[in-house]
Amino acid sequence: MKRLKIGAASIRDVAQAAGVSVATVSRVISKPDYPVAEATRQRVRDAAQQLGFTPNALARGLARSRTDTIGIVVPGITNPYNAVMVEAIDREARENGLRTLLGLTSGDEDRREEVIEDLVSRRADGLIICASAADHRAGRTPAQLGVPAVLVGEQPNPGFPMVKTDNHRAGYQATEYLWSLGHRSFIYLTTRESWHDFHQRGEGMQAFLSSRSERHVLEICDGLFGEVDAYRRISEACSAGLSATAILASTDRHALGALAALTDAHLPVPAGVSVMGFDDYVTSGFIRPSLTTMQMPVAEMGRTAVALLCDVLGGKPAEHETLFNAELIERGSTATVADAP
Amino acid sequence: MKRLKIGAASIRDVAQAAGVSVATVSRVISKPDYPVAEATRQRVRDAAQQLGFTPNALARGLARSRTDTIGIVVPGITNPYNAVMVEAIDREARENGLRTLLGLTSGDEDRREEVIEDLVSRRADGLIICASAADHRAGRTPAQLGVPAVLVGEQPNPGFPMVKTDNHRAGYQATEYLWSLGHRSFIYLTTRESWHDFHQRGEGMQAFLSSRSERHVLEICDGLFGEVDAYRRISEACSAGLSATAILASTDRHALGALAALTDAHLPVPAGVSVMGFDDYVTSGFIRPSLTTMQMPVAEMGRTAVALLCDVLGGKPAEHETLFNAELIERGSTATVADAP
DNA sequence: CTGAAAGCGCTTACAG
């Protein structure tokens, strides 16, 4: 008669049931190609199966000083951009034999420190830290962090491998495209102070504009945090008499709000005003007019981040900055500027 | 001169540096109100601080047979519904002193089993399992799972505490609302076979309809998985000559696709056709026409799930089924039926 | 091919 155990079966229970040592059990459980007699192997497997044995990853990690786990630090996942990123990272990690630990910071700096601390205390082998609005600890170096990490998106921390999309260039291109359509009067919707990606996009926009000698005007609407803010700002602009013919939004979320505002103000898009965003949320292709946007290779960035981290973990030197390019997705919300009829 | 340690400092290093036993260090580190002389406490803290000591959660969990961690099993987070759910769970867990472990299943049954296995092996104290399209292991009981769990959303597993929104009722109400606007000819966009929530919503719709003696017609478009599918189906329906005056979509994603199709087919919404969804994605309030929808209390469900799990973990009996109600959010995409002019 | 034993870093009765 078997004694009733409290809690889950351990490797020892399995060893006992199979009549072998724990070392042997450990080998058949976690070293697939360690030489073990086939008969023994089978007995161990049967015993494990029968006892409903689930190896204790805590003990394993403790013994190996390695958890095959990477932590993902991200402000939130409610934003499709981050959600896609996290899923891509998770998938790629899994394909490299790694599990994932998600740390949500809510875009808060203190919280972020706690989250990193927590991930380290759970002994994640490495970290992937995604850019966030306001929670950068600028200037922190790899040595201070104490665990290998790669950064995704614009972040002011020196010394880490970093993967990002060339936001400056994307902003430049977007503006160039709008310019080619004949637009000369722009509004840029953004949150410059906090989100570095947005900032770079705006810089790119200004870089393009200052390269033109032709007369033009750019108005920057700063401090926008979501559809609502963008909606309000553009609504106000409309009732004040909108002079811009093109609105570039630092993200599709802002663009969505702007689009709603224009529609409500009976300003036709793109006939009256062109609107363009960044990021290409799934939604953006289905709203009407559909949104022209700069598509970021989010999933690819995520996968690259994992690959880089794997390199670092494997002792290989990692590329220091991996740059991707955004792609212009031309849709219905932009058109040649309508000269006043 | 200090000896160079490999890896992070341990409790023993701290003990040595502070000139106390590891037991004492353990107490000041993780038992805030265990009586320890103030001077000792301070010395330990200083030493820990100075060594950059980060407690090893693996060792702690192993020793305590408890990790203060709950696993979240969810098909994906790319869907706003799940993303909001996960964030709500994470926040509520944190407020209860629990950390969270995210397991992504991609809506695949095998993967889901792996994920659960993984979470168990990492010794999550409990699980919150969110409903998913096709990855239910119907009929599994708590005993078979081996770890406390609560289910969120319609799932065919008996014996677990379960929190959900009354989808049947929501479907009933949505239809009742449409009916009250004069609609008698409906299309229901769904994926009946796999997603239980959708199924219940449809059942509710049919329940309402069969309670009416007045003549009406309902066409069910099944097998839809996203905006694209909905778009295609409604586009086809339009070119075949749409007879329905109201489209009820089992989720806002379907509704978004339908709306795009109608717009592209030059069928005015809501003047020609009314469209209504479920879930209330943030997007839905900003598209034009804005989408009438049944709002689900997602965050509240997530919080409740955590509370329930805490009850179970604390040995308290948990409510067996907690039912929430959806709320009708009336917006621009629905209107009184337009009798043919 | 297999096992005994030390060790991973903590916690927690048990003594004092």
Place this chain on the structure above:
DNA sequence: CTGAAAGCGCTTACAG
């Protein structure tokens, strides 16, 4: 208020 010691469940040289 403090410490010595056993134990949590694994892994991994080291022997055989």
